[in-house]
Amino acid sequence: MTAGVTEPTWRPLARRLADRLTADGDLRTPQWRAALLAVPRHEFVPRYYLQDTSTRPARWIAHEPHDPADVARWLELVYSPTTLITEIVDDSERGVQVPVCSSTKPDLMIRMLEALQLSTGMRALEIGTGTGYNAGLMAHRLGDRNVYSVDIDPALVTAARHRLSGLGYRPTLAAGDGADGLADHAPFDRIIATCALRAIPPAWIDQLRPGGLVLAHLEGPLGAGNLVALRRGEQPVVQGKFLPWWGCFMRRRTTTGPTSGSHRPTPTTQQATTRPSTLDPAELDGGFRFLAQLHLPAETFRSIRLADDHTPVTYLLAPDGSWAEVTRHADACGHYTAREAGPTPLWTAVESAWTEWNHLGTPPWHDFGITATPNEHRIWHSDPAGPSWRLPIPTRRPAW
Numbered sequence: 001m002t003a004g005v006t007e008p009t010w011r012p013l014a015r016r017l018a019d020r021l022t023a024d025g026d027l028r029t030p031q032w033r034a035a036l037l038a039v040p041r042h043e044f045v046p047r048y049y050l051q052d053t054s055t056r057p058a059r060w061i062a063h064e065p066h067d068p069a070d071v072a073r074w075l076e077l078v079y080s081p082t083t084l085i086t087e088i089v090d091d092s093e094r095g096v097q098v099p100v101c102s103s104t105k106p107d108l109m110i111r112m113l114e115a116l117q118l119s120t121g122m123r124a125l126e127i128g129t130g131t132g133y134n135a136g137l138m139a140h141r142l143g144d145r146n147v148y149s150v151d152i153d154p155a156l157v158t159a160a161r162h163r164l165s166g167l168g169y170r171p172t173l174a175a176g177d178g179a180d181g182l183a184d185h186a187p188f189d190r191i192i193a194t195c196a197l198r199a200i201p202p203a204w205i206d207q208l209r210p211g212g213l214v215l216a217h218l219e220g221p222l223g224a225g226n227l228v229a230l231r232r233g234e235q236p237v238v239q240g241k242f243l244p245w246w247g248c249f250m251r252r253r254t255t256t257g258p259t260s261g262s263h264r265p266t267p268t269t270q271q272a273t274t275r276p277s278t279l280d281p282a283e284l285d286g287g288f289r290f291l292a293q294l295h296l297p298a299e300t301f302r303s304i305r306l307a308d309d310h311t312p313v314t315y316l317l318a319p320d321g322s323w324a325e326v327t328r329h330a331d332a333c334g335h336y337t338a339r340e341a342g343p344t345p346l347w348t349a350v351e352s353a354w355t356e357w358n359h360l361g362t363p364p365w366h367d368f369g370i371t372a373t374p375n376e377h378r379i380w381h382s383d384p385a386g387p388s389w390r391l392p393i394p395t396r397r398p399a400w
Contacts, residue, residue, distance in 0.1 A: 004071060010040050013079035017106060020081070026107040028114055035140040036110065041078050043163055044131040045103045048077070048084040057096045060088045081107040086131055087156070100253065101156060103131045104194060108247050113137065115229055115243065116190050116215055122146060125185075125207070127178035127216075128194035128252070132160025139169040147171035148185050150178050152253045178252060181207045188212060195252040198298075199393045200230065200238060202374035208232045217249045218242075218370065220293035221300045221392055222284070226365050230372065239384060241369035264301060268321035268342040276335035277347065279354050281314035281326040288357050290365045291389075294379055295353040297322075297344060298392035304328070316346045324350075360387070 018036045021027035027036065047064040065074040077084060087101035113134075118124065124138055129151035138147045151157050154175035161173050174182060178193070179201040186207035193216035204214055212232050219225030227247040230238035284292060284302065293300070297318045307313045312328040322342025330336055338347045357363070360381055370391070371378050377391035 005040075005042060005075070010042055010075065010079070011037070013075055014040065017079045017081070021107050021110055024107065026081075026111045026114075031141055032110055032113055032137070035137045036106070038140050039133065039136040039167065039169075041103065041106065041133055042075060043167060044133040044136070044160075045074075045078050045084050045086060048074075048086055048103075049088055049099070050085075060085065060097045060099070062088075078103075081105045083108075099250065101130050101153070102250065103133055104249070109134055109137070109194075111245065112192060112215055112227065112247065113141075115227075116192060116213060118142060118190060122189040123185075123187075124148070124190040124192065125182060125188040126150070126192050126194065127181075127204075128249075129157055129160050129173055130194060131156075132163050132173075134192075134194060135160065135171050135173065136164055136167065136169050139164070139171045144170045144172075148174070148182050148188070150174045150176050150180075150182055152177055179203060183207060191215070193217065193252075194249055196225070196249045197252055199377055199391065200372045202236075205232065205236045205238055205372065205374055208238065210234045214238055217247055220290070221296055221298055222289050222293035222302050224289040224293055224365070228370055230370065237371065237373050239369065239371045242366045244366040265317060265319050265321050267317060267323045270341045272323075272325075272339045272341035274337065274339045276331075276333075277326060277338040277351065278335060279326075279347075279351050280330070280336060281328060283354065284314060284350070287362070287364055288354065290368070291357045291360075292350050292353040294389040294391065295349040296346060296392065298394045300346070300392075316350075318342065318344050318346060320344055322346055356387075 014037050018027060018033050027033055047062050049060040049062055052059045052061050065071040083105040084103045085099045086103055088097050089100050091098045118141060122142060123146045124142060126135055126149040129135060129149040135147060135149040149171060157173050157175045181203040187209040188207055189209050189212045191204050191208055191214040196217045196219050208214055210232055214230045218228050227243045228240060229243060230240040232238045299319045301317045303315050304312060305315050307325060313325045314328060316324040320343055322344035324340040324346035326347055327337045340347045363381060367382055369380050371384055377393060378388045379391050380386050380388040
């Protein structure tokens with residue numbers, strides 16, 4: 001147990017947090033309330049990082065409780081609906097520090113656990129052990145022998161196992177690529193991922209029991225997406241809708257280092273075509289981005305940058321070197337200047353998606369659902385039999 005923090009100190013804070021989550025509608029069942037009151041979150045967050053934006057590049061500063069004032073501030077943060085960054089690595093290629101682990105804000109975590117519809121005797125697999133706190137909540141609810149968790153980082157797994165055992169919890173933890181699941185312990189009734197994904201790994205579908213549920217944050221090439229709850233049928237197919245409330249996670253890592261580097265495709269040197277466009281590229285900053293990315297190659301990169309004439313533009317770059325550049329400010333006629341080059345007309349594809357999105361009534365993301373098999377993912381609007389689009393899935397993990 002953390003030195004200097006007694007039960008009379010942390011339990012009232014945990015109770016206050018539970019009351020707040022209940023009032024906000026996040027915490028709805030007595031079983032999860034009991035878990036929230038029993039598992040001390042502070043044991044899983046011995047230190048946290050805050051970003052110092054006064055430097056360039058910004059730096060992450062570690063905070064560890066030492067004196068009574070530090071401890072009080074730390075506990076207030078820990079027992080609040082706040083995500084706390086717990087691990088940082090240096091990305092030497094980009095010269096920046098990158099968060100690789102966090103303790104997810106309890107309101108989101110509890111909402112997700114409630115959405116899993118767990119009941120006694122079910123077996124659950126967590127992808128992304130992290131600090132171990134969520135595994136502790138599930139172990140309290142389901143019992144040690146029914147909870148499994150995997151993380152790519154052996155050091156995180158070791159630390160989580162130590163914290164959990166110190167509290168009397170001994171779920172099965174393993175180090176490995178979460179995309180592989182845990183075949184030796186399958187099948188599972190529930191799979192929950194605390195990392196963002198580009199696709200549901202085939203192993204998860206195979207290891208999920210018929211009737212089982214997988215809950216994950218799924219996003220497309222432009223990073224637009226949300227939590228989706230997918231139910232498996234008798235066949236290796238999962239299907240369901242995106243949830244109406246927001247949830248966001250760090251991208252799944254395939255190594256113990258940062259999730260991305262600086263390598264990008266070389267833009268084509270072909271002559272670009274220039275034309276006016278009535279579509280404001282700022283629309284890609286909002287809900288339209290969800291559908292727009294389904295019309296683009298799997299590893300399309302988007303940024304806002306300065307063009308050669310120092311005007312701000314939205315820039316798109318595809319793996320085949322195709323690129324598009326669209327001015328962020330309209331001219332006197334309300335037109336934006338679009339330039340594109342390469343075999344894939346990227347901005348033309350975005351304009352086509354815009355027409356389609358408006359034809360559908362500008363739907364929010366939770367009007368969409370997904371049907372996923374080991375070989376293909378299809379996003380659909382409103383109903384599986386309705387309009388649908390193939391989700392672009394990278395054949396390898398992009399390094400940018």
